[in-house]
Amino acid sequence: xxxxxxxxxxxxxxxxxxxxxxxxxxRAFTRAYGDAIESFFDPLQYFLIHSERxxxxxxxxxxxxxxxxxxxxxxxxxxxVASAIITLLxxxxxxxxxxxxxxxxxxxxxxxxxxxxxxxxxxLMSRSDRxxxxxxxxxxxxxxxxxxxxxxxxxxxxxxxxxxxLIAVVVYAIPPIIRLTNLGIRxxxxxxxxxxxxxxxxxxQRLKNVQMPLALPTIMAGINQTIMMALAMVVIASMIGVQxxxxxxxxxxxxxxxxxxxxxxxxxxxIAIIFDRTSQAYGKRLQKHLxxxxx
Amino acid sequence: MAEASARGTGIIIKNLYxxxxxxxxxxxxxxxNGMSKTELNAEHGHVLGLKDINIDMPAGCIQVVMGLSGSxxxxxxxxxxxxxxxxxxxxxxxxxxxVKMNENELRQFRRHKTAMVxxxxxxxxxxxxxxxxxxxxxxxxxxxxxxxxAAGRWIARVGLEGFEDNYPNQLSGGMQQRVGLxxxxxxxxxxxxxxxxxxxxDPLIRMDMQSVLLDLQKEIKxxxxxxxxxxxxxxxxxxxxxxxxxxxxxxxxxxxxxVLKPADDYISSFVxxxxxxxxxxxxxxxxxxxxxxxxxxPSVATGTILxxxxxxxxxxxxxxxxVHDDKGKPIGxxxxxxxxxxxxxxxxxxTRQEAAE
Ligand SMILES: Nc1ncnc2c1ncn2[C@@H]1O[C@H](COP(=O)(O)OP(=O)(O)OP(=O)(O)O)[C@@H](O)[C@H]1O
Ligand SMILES: [Mg+2]
Numbered sequence: 001x002x003x004x005x006x007x008x009x010x011x012x013x014x015x016x017x018x019x020x021x022x023x024x025x026x027r028a029f030t031r032a033y034g035d036a037i038e039s040f041f042d043p044l045q046y047f048l049i050h051s052e053r054x055x056x057x058x059x060x061x062x063x064x065x066x067x068x069x070x071x072x073x074x075x076x077x078x079x080x081v082a083s084a085i086i087t088l089l090x091x092x093x094x095x096x097x098x099x100x101x102x103x104x105x106x107x108x109x110x111x112x113x114x115x116x117x118x119x120x121x122x123x124l125m126s127r128s129d130r131x132x133x134x135x136x137x138x139x140x141x142x143x144x145x146x147x148x149x150x151x152x153x154x155x156x157x158x159x160x161x162x163x164x165x166l167i168a169v170v171v172y173a174i175p176p177i178i179r180l181t182n183l184g185i186r187x188x189x190x191x192x193x194x195x196x197x198x199x200x201x202x203x204x205q206r207l208k209n210v211q212m213p214l215a216l217p218t219i220m221a222g223i224n225q226t227i228m229m230a231l232a233m234v235v236i237a238s239m240i241g242v243q244x245x246x247x248x249x250x251x252x253x254x255x256x257x258x259x260x261x262x263x264x265x266x267x268x269x270x271i272a273i274i275f276d277r278t279s280q281a282y283g284k285r286l287q288k289h290l291x292x293x294x295x
Numbered sequence: 296m297a298e299a300s301a302r303g304t305g306i307i308i309k310n311l312y313x314x315x316x317x318x319x320x321x322x323x324x325x326x327x328n329g330m331s332k333t334e335l336n337a338e339h340g341h342v343l344g345l346k347d348i349n350i351d352m353p354a355g356c357i358q359v360v361m362g363l364s365g366s367x368x369x370x371x372x373x374x375x376x377x378x379x380x381x382x383x384x385x386x387x388x389x390x391x392x393x394v395k396m397n398e399n400e401l402r403q404f405r406r407h408k409t410a411m412v413x414x415x416x417x418x419x420x421x422x423x424x425x426x427x428x429x430x431x432x433x434x435x436x437x438x439x440x441x442x443x444x445a446a447g448r449w450i451a452r453v454g455l456e457g458f459e460d461n462y463p464n465q466l467s468g469g470m471q472q473r474v475g476l477x478x479x480x481x482x483x484x485x486x487x488x489x490x491x492x493x494x495x496x497d498p499l500i501r502m503d504m505q506s507v508l509l510d511l512q513k514e515i516k517x518x519x520x521x522x523x524x525x526x527x528x529x530x531x532x533x534x535x536x537x538x539x540x541x542x543x544x545x546x547x548x549x550x551x552x553x554v555l556k557p558a559d560d561y562i563s564s565f566v567x568x569x570x571x572x573x574x575x576x577x578x579x580x581x582x583x584x585x586x587x588x589x590x591x592x593p594s595v596a597t598g599t600i601l602x603x604x605x606x607x608x609x610x611x612x613x614x615x616x617x618v619h620d621d622k623g624k625p626i627g628x629x630x631x632x633x634x635x636x637x638x639x640x641x642x643x644x645x646t647r648q649e650a651a652e
Binding site: 199 | 378403404405406407409410411415416417418419420421430431435462463464482488
């Protein structure tokens, strides 16, 4: 009756051999293509470095003014602008300005990359039910896989540094934007699409004039979620060399520095709230004319 | 294309069938052989949308399509610009079969030959009234000033001047419908498809929009397909009327034909409520026995409606009137008695048949 209490598993040597051969194969792949892949991602490296340099070398009052201006144009809400300014001032006062700027820069690049990759995938997915049923399980895996696991292949391929961190963050954070682009386009009112067709719109015209504008509030919700997930992942990505607020948090965990951890954690919460409120308010403003008032 | 629109664009629909469902081709033969809509739905889970539709719409005429809710009117009009693909049949416009067009031909056809007003308005909610109105011209790539000029004119004509910068959700239902109308008219295509285009309008604006359409027809003769529930509207606008029931045409002809000779009870019940004085023409009831060789009495032209003839009689304090043809030659005579009995007797289908027997 032994098999009832011990799950009859694959025998140990076969399992080890299996793992070894997969690892070996991946390693060989890395050795063969690692450099090529790395140079493929060079533009990202360039983008990351320049964005970070801009955020950390620009005088802080200009950065605060810039963020306040963006918050104002997106939300048209003084409360959101005021709380953004106060949060940034507090972060600076508690000497976390540089780390925060590095994180903001990283999030910015991650979001831009996620949008650039995610929206086209979402659009393709909305056009074909087959593609949707193919991509959906992949997104499920991406969202449920423990985030640490992503770090392993990325590090093997690209080593430690900003770019591997960026890729790990984007892989983790991109699913909402893909899903909600797909959903937003699929939910566009059939009657309005029919009207666009009746006037002879080409595929591109119906995408540009009808589907994208009407899906935009939903897509904005996806961008908002992507930003939030990127912020969560940025701390974990600091394990593979991403600079910013994650590094002190990691140090605080290793050395049990309670206050250091709390301060940096709160700084992350602070910028998360700024991003969240601003992008949500923007999404709301986009929606203003889309609601039906009359029956 | 210019040459085609100069002589107008007729539409001929031939043996058109539409079955909704997973596998429509499988049932087309059965439907041709007389399977009913109920049977097809109950036993095979397919909906018979249209059955053997044949309509010839001459260029420059207003073709009205009438029928109760669910009779297939919207389905029919959507076949003309192929928003719906038929299961079988042809839709000939200028001798070209719309059903056989490829994607690109169809797009050009929709851009340059048709404009449509939708039952549910279908405005672009993120665009202002003006931006909605220019939509058709915009996607054709017409220069911006021309777009604005045409759109501005039609927005004014449908009575929405001053609302150019409003969004559809800031307008009432009737105003939204007029935006849809302005959008279609701005497109200036030879075929105008109007799916219950006036149904959300109040009676006064509705009359006004009917006049817009009739005036338009006097200047530039478009081929208009007009769907309505309202027989009075159908009779006022329609050069020809087709009546649909359960996806089949039960009668088509001029307004006079329909009112005076309803083909069955279904149509009689439509016709019962109509204001006959405004439909029936003097020609229909006049007799050819003339007093004094057609002199000494007021006279009206052929094609005059009874109501108008009656008004003249009462203004002139006479009880008889003559009818003359286009050249002024007297050809007939009617008296008040005949006018009144034609106006008040809604002859039902059965009584008419009984009388005939
Ligand atoms: N996509 C579809 N799938 C299945 N059945 C459909 C579809 N579209 C229309 N039908 C059916 O076809 C019939 C005709 O519908 P249609 O919309 O043409 O009616 P209508 O005459 O325009 O009615 P109304 O006056 O209410 O607008 C109805 O029985 C409807 O259920
Ligand atoms: Mg309809």
